[in-house]
Structure formats: structure tokens, C-alpha cells
Amino acid sequence: xxxxxxxxxxxxxxxxxxxxxxxxxxxxxxxxxxxxxxxxxxxxxxxxxxxxxxxxxxxxxxxxxxxxxxxxxxxxxxxxxxxxxxxxxxxxxxxxxxxxxxxxxxxxxxxxxxxxxxxxxxxxxxxxxxxxxxxxxxxxxxxxxxxxxxxxxxxxxxxxxxxxxxxxxxxxxxxxxxxxxxxxxxxxxxxxxxxxxxxxxxxxxxxxxxxxxxxxxxxxxxxxxxxxxxxxxxxxxxxxxxxxxxxxxxxxxxxxxxxxxxxxxxxxxxxxxxxxxxxxxxxxxxxxxxxxxxxxxxxxxxxxxxxxxxxxxxxxxxxxxxxxxxxxxxxx
Amino acid sequence: xxxxxxxxxxxxxxxxxxxxxxxxxxxxxxxxxxxxxxxxxxxxxxxxxxxxxxxxxxxxxxxxxxxxxxxxxxxxxxxxxxxxxxxxxxxxxxxxxxxxxxxxxxxxxxxxxxxxxxxxxxxxxxxxxxxxxxxxxxxxxxxxxxxxxxxxxxxxxxxxxxxxxxxxxxxxxxxxxxxxxxxxxxxxxxxxxxxxxxxxxxxxxxxxxxxxxxxxxxxxxxxxxxxxxxxxxxxxxxxxxxxxxxxxxxxxxxxxxxxxxxxxxxxxxxxxxxxxxxxxxxxxxxxxxxxxxxxxxxxxxxxxxxxxxxxxxxxxxxxxxxxxxxxxx
Numbered sequence: 001x002x003x004x005x006x007x008x009x010x011x012x013x014x015x016x017x018x019x020x021x022x023x024x025x026x027x028x029x030x031x032x033x034x035x036x037x038x039x040x041x042x043x044x045x046x047x048x049x050x051x052x053x054x055x056x057x058x059x060x061x062x063x064x065x066x067x068x069x070x071x072x073x074x075x076x077x078x079x080x081x082x083x084x085x086x087x088x089x090x091x092x093x094x095x096x097x098x099x100x101x102x103x104x105x106x107x108x109x110x111x112x113x114x115x116x117x118x119x120x121x122x123x124x125x126x127x128x129x130x131x132x133x134x135x136x137x138x139x140x141x142x143x144x145x146x147x148x149x150x151x152x153x154x155x156x157x158x159x160x161x162x163x164x165x166x167x168x169x170x171x172x173x174x175x176x177x178x179x180x181x182x183x184x185x186x187x188x189x190x191x192x193x194x195x196x197x198x199x200x201x202x203x204x205x206x207x208x209x210x211x212x213x214x215x216x217x218x219x220x221x222x223x224x225x226x227x228x229x230x231x232x233x234x235x236x237x238x239x240x241x242x243x244x245x246x247x248x249x250x251x252x253x254x255x256x257x258x259x260x261x262x263x264x265x266x267x268x269x270x271x272x273x274x275x276x277x278x279x280x281x282x283x284x285x286x287x288x289x290x291x292x293x294x295x296x297x298x299x300x301x302x303x304x305x306x307x308x309x310x311x312x313x314x315x316x317x318x319x320x321x322x323x324x325x326x327x328x329x330x331x332x
Numbered sequence: 333x334x335x336x337x338x339x340x341x342x343x344x345x346x347x348x349x350x351x352x353x354x355x356x357x358x359x360x361x362x363x364x365x366x367x368x369x370x371x372x373x374x375x376x377x378x379x380x381x382x383x384x385x386x387x388x389x390x391x392x393x394x395x396x397x398x399x400x401x402x403x404x405x406x407x408x409x410x411x412x413x414x415x416x417x418x419x420x421x422x423x424x425x426x427x428x429x430x431x432x433x434x435x436x437x438x439x440x441x442x443x444x445x446x447x448x449x450x451x452x453x454x455x456x457x458x459x460x461x462x463x464x465x466x467x468x469x470x471x472x473x474x475x476x477x478x479x480x481x482x483x484x485x486x487x488x489x490x491x492x493x494x495x496x497x498x499x500x501x502x503x504x505x506x507x508x509x510x511x512x513x514x515x516x517x518x519x520x521x522x523x524x525x526x527x528x529x530x531x532x533x534x535x536x537x538x539x540x541x542x543x544x545x546x547x548x549x550x551x552x553x554x555x556x557x558x559x560x561x562x563x564x565x566x567x568x569x570x571x572x573x574x575x576x577x578x579x580x581x582x583x584x585x586x587x588x589x590x591x592x593x594x595x596x597x598x599x600x601x602x603x604x605x606x607x608x609x610x611x612x613x614x615x616x617x618x619x620x621x622x623x624x625x626x627x628x629x630x631x632x633x634x635x636x637x638x639x640x641x642x643x644x645x646x647x648x649x650x651x652x653x654x655x656x657x658x659x660x661x
Contacts, residue, residue, distance in 0.1 A: 048598075054519040055490075161607055191376035191546065196590040196603035203598055218519065225592035225601070245597065262520040264527075264549030266593055268573045271553055276528065277521045280489055 003081075004042035005180055005212050006066065006099075011039040011075035013058075013065055013236075017285075033284045035061040036072065037236035040311065043180065048206065048213040050227030050244060052220060052259065054281050058236040059216045063184045066214070067101045079180075097127045100173035104185035106165030110157040116143075116168050117153030123175040142171040146201060163194035170202065180212045188217060199226060220263045224248045232256045235284060235292040238311055242318020252320045252328050255293050291323065299324050335366030338540055339388070339508060344400035346380075346387045355611040357383040357396070359564040362638070367507070368538040370531070372555035372572070374545060374587075378608060380564040381544045385510050388542075389427060390417050404508075423453040426501035430513040432493035436485040442469075442496050443481030446503055453504035468499040472529055491522035495529070502533055508540040515550065527554050548591060552576055557644075560584045563609055563619035566638055569646040580641055580652040582624045618650070626651045 012034075019030035035058045043049055051059045064070050066077060068084060077084045084095050103109040110119060120139045124130055130138050143152055146167040157165055166186060173181055183202070187195040203226060206213055217223050223230060224244060231241040232253065240253040251257045258277035279296045282288055288295050294304040303323050311321040315329040322328070346358040358380040365371050373381045386392045388402050390412070402410040409420055429435040437445060446465040450456050456464060462481070469477035472495040485493055494514060501509060511530065515523035531554055534541050545551060551558055551572060559569040560581065568581035579585040586604035595601060606623040609615055615622055621631040630650050638648040 054521060163607070192548075192587060193376065193590045193604040194607070196592075196601035199592075200600050200603065203600070220520070221592045225595065225597055228598075259521060262524040264520075264524070264547065264553040266549055266552045266576060266588075266591065268552045268576060276524055280491055280522065281519075 003045075005045045005079065006041075006043035006214075007076075007078040007081075008039055008041040008043075008066070009076045009078075011036050011041075011062070011065065011077065012073045013061055013070060014073050031285055034287060035236050035284055036065065036075075037287070039075070039233075039236070039238060041231060041238065041241075043212055043214060044229075045179075045212055046210060047228045048215055048226050050223035050230040051214065051216040051233060052218065052223050052230060053233035054259070055218065056281055056284065057233045058284070059233050060184050061236075062233070063101065063182045063214065063216050067099055067182055068095075069101075093127070097176045098178050099180040099182065100176060100178040101182040101184065102166075102169045102173050102186050104188055106162050106169065106189060107157075109169055110165060112157050115154055115156055116148070116160070119157075119168065119172055120153075120175050123172050127176045129176055138175070142175055145174065145205070146171045161194070162190050163198055166190065166198050167201065170198075170205070174205065174209070177209075178211070180214070181206075182214045182216070184216045185218065186215075187222065188219060195222070202226070220248075220260060232259065235282065235287055237292065237321065238319075239293065239321045240318060241311070242320075246317055250317070250332075252314055252317060252325050253293075253322045254297050254299050254324075254328070258296075291321075299328075335369055337364045338367045338405055339542075340364040340401075340403040341384075341388065342401040342403065344384065344387055344398070344402065346383050346392050346396050346398045348396040353612040356564055356614070357392075357611060358387060361400075361561075361564075361566055363559055363566060363569065365508070365540050365542060367540055368534065370534060370541040370543060370554055370556045372543050372545060372551040372558040373561060374548065374551055374558055375561035376546060376587075376608060378563075378611070379561040381561050382512050384561070385427070385512050385542060385544050388510060389421055389425060390414070422449060422506070423504050424506055425508045425510060426504070426506040427510040428494075428497045428501045428512065428514050430516050432490065432497045432517070433485065435497060436493060436500075438485050441482050441484055442488070446481075446496075446500050449500055449503045464503065465499075468503050469496070471533075472496070472499045472502075473525070474499070491518055491526065494518060494522075494526055498526070498529065498533070502537070502539075505537055506539060507537075508542065509534070510542050510544075512544045513546070514543070516545070516547070523550070530554070548576070548587065560587070563614060564611065565619065565648060566646075567620065567648045569638070571644055574645065580645065580647045580654070581620075581649050582626055582651075582653055583620050585653050586623075618648075626653070 013036040014032035014034045016032045017030050023030050039062060053059050065072050079095055117139050120142055121135055124135050124138055139153055140150060143150055148167055187198045215226055227244040230244045230247050231238050234255050240256045251260055262277060277296055290306050291304040291309055294300040309321045309323045311319045314320045314325040342362050344358055344361040348355045348357055361384055375381045383392055387398050392398055401408045404420060443465055446468060447461045450461040450464055465481060466478045474480055474492060474495055488496060515526050543554060555572045557571050558575045559566045562583050568584045579588055589602035592601055604623055609619055617632040617635050621627040636648045636650045638646050641647055641652055
């Protein structure tokens with residue numbers, strides 16, 4: 001197996017809240033939203049790793065921390081072996097180029113006052129990808145690559161549909177010839193038929209350009225379709241990670257099971273099937289002790305209330321953070 | 333099984349005019365809904381499904397021109413004045429929206445917003461109203477309901493706010509609920525809870541539901557019957573199971589096929605070629621013809637009428653798909 005492109009180790013990220021009056025009186029430090037609580041993750045070269053979880057679980061925070069939009073509280077992210085948060089790293093700007101992010105909202109992620117051509121030119125010149133004279137030709141190539149017509153270069157973002165805007169976002173990311181793409185809900189705002197077009201394009205470009213993709217999305221069907229491996233996140237921790245097909249076919253963590261069974265099936269005869277998950281995601285301000293999922297878990301026992309399970313290999317089917325995983329693997 | 337029809341929409345057309353451009357958002361839409369029935373209105377953004385819903389309750393006429401009939405228990409409510417409509421809105425027909433934060437008043441407590449509805453639509457006294465408000469919150473699954481009456485909307489999570497919206501909508505025991513993408517902003521786990529809740533309440537009160545959604549999974553799990561909209565028109569209507577297993581309109585078929593299910597992972601997904609037409613530049617004839625795999629000269633000449641293919645099955649297509657049941661879809 002090749003060495004991972006990105007190695008994330010014990011990543012923690014907390015957003016501190018101001019100290020409230022109550023905190024001052026009690027002479028305690030202010031509280032913090034604990035978004036990431038010890039993420040260990042390897043991104044293997046050439047794979048698509050899907051990240052799923054409910055809103056607020058930390059999946060977007062993880063994506064943003066990887067591209068250094070947020071600075072983690074502790075832990076490391078290594079790219080090709082180099083710590084990307086180490087100060088004075090010579091390869092600093094290179095990292096920005098080699099790992100590119102694409103965002104969910106095609107309306108706010110493109111500068112409304114720059115034409116599509118200017119947007120692509122900016123990316124090319126900031127990273128000095130081409131001598132100035134060759135830039136227009138490269139812009140034309142990029143438009144071709146994402147199948148936008150050549151006259152798109154002269155148009156402003158508002159002249160494009162949502163699907164076309166996401167193509168521009170993809171072209172902008174690819175302009176700097178990255179190795180890793182971080183797609184944070186890239187197609188979530190699009191209608192299904194347009195979604196299919198953009199996903200097809202992404203998979204085709206991945207093949208052609210040998211890209212590694214971290215695909216963050218809440219649409220489980222879509223994640224299953226594009227991913228080689230999938231990680232399920234709950235309250236800032238990975239609770240299960242494994243091969244996409246086997247994880248979707250037979251999830252081992254009770255949370256993964258509940259999450260997958262909540263996705264509405266296209267078969268009307270499936271109605272009322274699958275256990276409903278009770279309650280909501282606890283606040284990341286106040287994470288329960290023991291297993292963070294025990295309050296909503298149908299299998300919770302004493303040990304779950306006391307000890308937090310670590311992520312460990314179970315039955316050669318992936319890694320699971322659940323005290324009862326072996327039992328589940330055995331008996332379903 | 334036939335149920336009494338409570339709502340019948342006939343030839344509903346809603347047109348907006350913006351900067352001199354005429355935008356026909358809803359074109360000649362007709363359908364009916366039985367008591368206690370759940371009808372899904374499905375389509376992509378801009379297909380006119382939300383405008384249809386709003387036009388039923390007279391919310392679109394402030395911005396555009398609405399023609400056609402909206403027969404509510406036999407009485408046309410489309411031409412009614414705002415004053416007359418008030419006896420129907422909220423009391424007999426209630427509506428819930430996609431974004432629970434922007435449809436609740438952030439400055440008023442949840443209890444006040446609930447009792448306000450009861451004050452307007454029922455004869456209950458002050459203490460009874462409060463009691464009913466607690467009952468409603470309890471009913472929609474809000475823990476320690478009595479204690480939460482005095483909380484403001486921002487003190488609730490997204491899923492809880494949508495529950496509050498439903499409690500407010502159902503407080504006056506309406507006979508019809510218009511739900512505009514009620515779960516789109518929610519996580520799948522919460523979505524499943526909210527859909528269960530709406531269906532449970534519909535069954536309990538024998539309430540009709542008109543559910544607008546773009547999610548075919550939600551349709552499969554909740555609706556009795558489905559109408560598919562494209563460019564402002566209903567292009568297909570059928571009971572849910574046959575619609576999903578055996579779509580007859582090429583657009584419905586395209587929608588079904590673009591859902592990544594039953595497709596080998598990481599292979600190319602089917603996608604309907606092209607994009608939906610702009611409303612002020614609708615093509616001649618069938619609006620779907622330029623994107624349709626089975627379009628013929630006839631399709632660009634004449635817009636097909638929504639016609640009956642089989643009992644309960646309608647499609648507006650010159651060349652309806654006939655796919656044998658059991659074929660790989």
C-alpha cells in the first residue's frame with residue numbers, strides 16, 4: 001500500500017466562546033464548542049474518501065482545518081510527511097496549491113464582480129502556473145476540461161446556473177494542478193439531474209488527472225456512489241471507517257446503522273422499516289461522558305456510559321468505535 | 333377506495349411580470365386531493381411546485397396574476413377577499429414552510445405564537461388555549477412542553493423549530509396541510525422523525541396533506557399519490573408505487589435514473605441532458621422536448637395535454653414510456 005497523502009493525527013479543534021458572566025462569577029474559563037475531538041485519518045493517494053454525519057458533527061470543520069482555514073487546537077496534519085501547521089514551513093504556498101477546496105454554495109464562493117475568465121486567471125497567476133502570455137490559452141483549456149463553452153470566460157457568475165457555477169469552482173481548483181481536492185457539499189445545492197452531471201465530471205477528472213478526493217456530503221446515496229472508503233463522524237470523532245460498499249451494506253456502529261436507515265428509500269414498500277434514531281445530536285458545547293452516542297443508542301450498556309470506546313479494527317471489516325461492535329458483527 | 337374530494341384545483345395559472353418579462357410560473361395545473369390523502373408535488377427548482385402551493389392559499393396573487401379555480405370543499409376560494417380567506421387560512425387549511433427560523437417570529441415566545449392561532453380560530457378561553465398549546469407541543473414530541481412555552485424560537489434546534497411550526501399549523505385542527513419542503517433543511521435522522529410525525533397526525537385527524545418536495549425518497553416514504561411538475565405544468569400523475577417503479581413520462585424517468593441507486597459505484601450516472609428552460613423562453617410545444625430522448629416533430633409542434641393512460645395514471649406526453657414492470661429501472 002502506498003503511503004497516505006494526508007495523515008491526520010489526534011486532531012482537536014475547539015471554538016472558544018466568550019466568558020459569560022456566570023463563568024466569571026464561578027471563576028472558570030469560558031466554554032468552547034468542541035468541533036473536532038481527536039480525528040485520526042489517512043487519505044490514500046488516488047482514493048475518494050467520503051465523510052458523512054449530521055449537521056454539526058464537525059465534517060465541514062475537518063475539511064476547513066485540512067486546508068488551514070481553521071487552526072486546530074492540537075494534533076497534526078501531515079502532507080507527504082510534512083506538518084502543514086509548522087511555522088516557517090518553506091513548502092507553505094505549495095501546500096495551498098496542492099490541496100484545493102471547493103465549497104457548497106455556488107453563489108457565495110465566486111466573486112460576483114469577476115468574470116469567469118478573471119477568476120481562473122487569478123488562480124493561475126497567484127500560483128505562477130504559467131507565464132502571463134500563456135494564461136489565456138490555459139483558461140480556454142480549463143473551460144474545455146469542465147465542459148463550459150469558450151464564451152463563458154467573459155461572463156459574470158450571475159449569468160450561470162448553479163451547476164455551471166460549480167463547474168467554474170472545479171475549474172478554479174484544477175487550475176493550480178492540485179493533487180488533493182476537498183469537496184465540501186459540492187453538489188448539495190443542485191437538483192438531482194444537475195447533480196449527476198457534476199458528479200460524473202468529478203469522477204472522470206479524478207481518473208484523468210489522478211486526483212485524491214475528500215468528499216464531504218450529507219447525501220448518503222451520493223457518498224456511496226462516489227467513495228472508495230467512508231468515514232462516519234459523530235460529535236467530532238470518527239465512529240466508523242471502512243470500505244464504502246461493506247460499510248453501506250452492513251454498518252457496524254449503531255450510529256452508522258441508524259444514519260443509513262434514516263435515508264428515505266426509493267421503494268414505497270420499505271415504509272416504516274428501520275429503527276428511528278431518537279433525539280438529536282447533543283450540543284458540542286456539552287459532550288456526554290463515556291461513548292458520546294450512548295444517550296441515543298439502543299444498545300447502550302453500563303460500560304458505554306462510563307468508558308469512551310476507541311476506534312479499532314473489527315472482524316476485518318473496518319474500524320469501529322463501539323464497545324459492542326464485535327457482537328454486532330457476529331449477530332447483526 | 334375513493335375518498336371524498338376536499339380540494340380540487342382547476343386550470344390554475346400563475347404569472348409573474350418582472351422587468352417587463354412575463355414569467356408563467358404555473359401553467360394550467362389541475363389536480364384533486366381526497367380527505368386524508370397525501371399527495372406529493374415533485375419537481376426541480378423553478379418547476380412551479382411552491383408557487384402552486386402558495387397560489388392555493390392566495391399568497392401568490394400579491395405578486396402575480398392568478399387565474400383558475402381552487403375549489404375547497406366545493407367552494408371556489410380563489411376569488412375570495414383577504415377577509416373571507418381568513419376563515420379558511422389557518423383554520424381549515426394550514427401551511428408549513430421550509431425554513432422554520434424565518435417563518436417563526438423571533439421576538440415572540442413559542443407559547444404566544446401557538447395561542448395566537450387558537451385565539452383567532454377557536455372559541456377556547458385563555459386557560460384552555462394554554463392547555464391546548466401544551467398538548468400540541470407535547471404531541472409533536474417536544475420534551476417538557478409546559479416549560480418550553482415561554483421560550484423563544486432561537487432557543488430551539490432546527491428540528492425542534494420545525495416541530496413547533498407543525499404544532500402551530502395543526503393547533504386549529506385543519507383539514508388540509510400544505511407543506512412546502514418541510515424537511516429539506518433538516519438532517520436525515522430528524523427528517524425521518526418529522527415525516528413520521530406529519531403522517532401520524534394526518535392519519536389521526538384524517539387530514540389531507542399536499543407535500544412539496546424535490547426528494548424522491550421522501551415521496552416514496554410518505555405519499556399516496558404523486559404529481560410531477562416540469563416548467564410550470566404537471567407532466568405526470570399517478571399513485572406512488574407505479575409512478576416510481578414504472579414512470580411513463582420521459583422526464584419522470586430521467587429524474588428516477590439520475591438518483592444514484594442501483595448503479596454500480598463510481599460509474600457514470602444518467603443525467604437528463606441540458607437544463608430546464610427559462611420561464612420567459614419556453615420552447616414551442618412540449619417544454620421538455622429539447623431535452624427529451626423520445627422527442628419527435630409532433631412534440632415541438634403541440635404541447636401534449638395531461639391525459640389518462642390507465643386508471644389513476646395521467647401523463648402529458650405524446651410518446652409515453654412503456655416500461656414493463658420488473659425491468660431494471
